[in-house]
Amino acid sequence: MTMVARYNAIETVEGLFRSASEKIAAVIIEPVAANMGVVNPDAGSLKALAEIAHANGALLICDEVISGFRLRFGSIAESMGVAPDLIMLGKIIGGGLPVGAVAGPAKIMDLLAPLGPVYQAGTLSGNPLSVRAGLETLRILKESNPYAALDAAGARLEAGLLAALKKSGQPGCVNRAGSLLTMFLGPNRVRDADEARTSNSVSFAKFFHAMLDRGINIPPSQFEAMFISTAHTNADIDRTIAAAHESLSKS
Numbered sequence: 001m002t003m004v005a006r007y008n009a010i011e012t013v014e015g016l017f018r019s020a021s022e023k024i025a026a027v028i029i030e031p032v033a034a035n036m037g038v039v040n041p042d043a044g045s046l047k048a049l050a051e052i053a054h055a056n057g058a059l060l061i062c063d064e065v066i067s068g069f070r071l072r073f074g075s076i077a078e079s080m081g082v083a084p085d086l087i088m089l090g091k092i093i094g095g096g097l098p099v100g101a102v103a104g105p106a107k108i109m110d111l112l113a114p115l116g117p118v119y120q121a122g123t124l125s126g127n128p129l130s131v132r133a134g135l136e137t138l139r140i141l142k143e144s145n146p147y148a149a150l151d152a153a154g155a156r157l158e159a160g161l162l163a164a165l166k167k168s169g170q171p172g173c174v175n176r177a178g179s180l181l182t183m184f185l186g187p188n189r190v191r192d193a194d195e196a197r198t199s200n201s202v203s204f205a206k207f208f209h210a211m212l213d214r215g216i217n218i219p220p221s222q223f224e225a226m227f228i229s230t231a232h233t234n235a236d237i238d239r240t241i242a243a244a245h246e247s248l249s250k251s
Contacts, residue, residue: 007033007192008042013049017056026059026085027052031077034066034225036193037182038175046080059108065090065100066225069138071178072147095137099130146230150179153228153237157181160241168248170203179228183244196223210247216240 001023005012017024031046033039050060062084067076069092077084086104093101100122103109112120124130158176161183165172172185184190185207186200204222211218216239218226228237 006194007036007039008045009192010045010048010052013052017052017058021056021058024056024058026061028061028063030063030067031075031080031082032067032071032177032180034177034180034182035223036196037184037190037199037223038177038180038225039190039192039196040175040177041080042191046077046082050082050084059085061086061088063088066092066180067177069093069141070180070227073141073145076177093137094130094134097130097133098124099127099134101134144230147178150228150230153232153234154179154181156234156237157226157228157240160237161244164241164244164248167245170248181226181228182222182224183226184222199223206250207244207247210250211243214243214246216243 003016003020003024005016007029013027027049029046029049031041033041053060060082062075062077062082064075064077064087068074068087068089072079075084075087077087084104085108086102089101089103091097091099093099110116111118154176158174158181161174161181165174165183170185171188172183173188173190174181174183175190176182182190184196184199185203187195187198190196190199199222201222205220208218208220
């Protein structure tokens with residue numbers, strides 16, 4: 001059984017534990033949400049969530065398929081002062097090849113087969129090509145340390161999109177975590193999925209097509225993240241900002 005709590009609403013998690021603590025094995029969360037658009041956690045909320053889970057004999061599992069190794073070298077949860085019991089990682093650790101990983105302390109990982117009784121297997125488990133690509137990707141990320149430059153590029157785009165919103169007179173906000181961004185049209189803040197759903201999807205669809213007409217391919221959904229990479233230059237960012245100014249006046 002899966003129970004759903006609200007993001008950035010610790011009291012809803014506490015309520016679930018009060019009503020069914022014996023049925024809850026783990027709390028699973030994106031430390032920085034990106035599947036309702038980018039939404040940052042409130043300060044200290046991840047640490048509080050870990051404390052609640054552990055006080056009730058549950059694990060804290062962080063889904064870092066998007067945030068892991070994208071916002072820093074390693075887990076973004078660790079920069080928030082939390083060591084999750086398990087961390088889920090995805091294709092970013094393989095440079096885009098199909099690869100995934102689960103990481104955690106030995107006392108948990110040793111429960112998995114072949115050492116432990118929990119069966120775990122997959123079609124691509126241990127695939128030599130993906131693993132080799134993963135090792136090389138992690139080496140490059142560690143040696144090049146691109147995170148400050150990615151954050152600066154994200155800040156540049158964020159400022160430009162906010163300026164475009166202000167100039168157009170359209171209500172909205174920009175949520176950013178490092179190189180991840182979402183521009184929400186409509187609400188002046190987004191802290192959870194309910195607030196994200198107040199976005200004007202019709203206006204965003206018009207904005208998306210206007211951007212596409214200007215050669216800028218952003219996510220077509222209001223509830224996805226824009227991803228900046230090391231391949232994007234300041235000229236690319238500025239071109240995107242200029243297109244946003246024009247497109248917002250059309251949407």
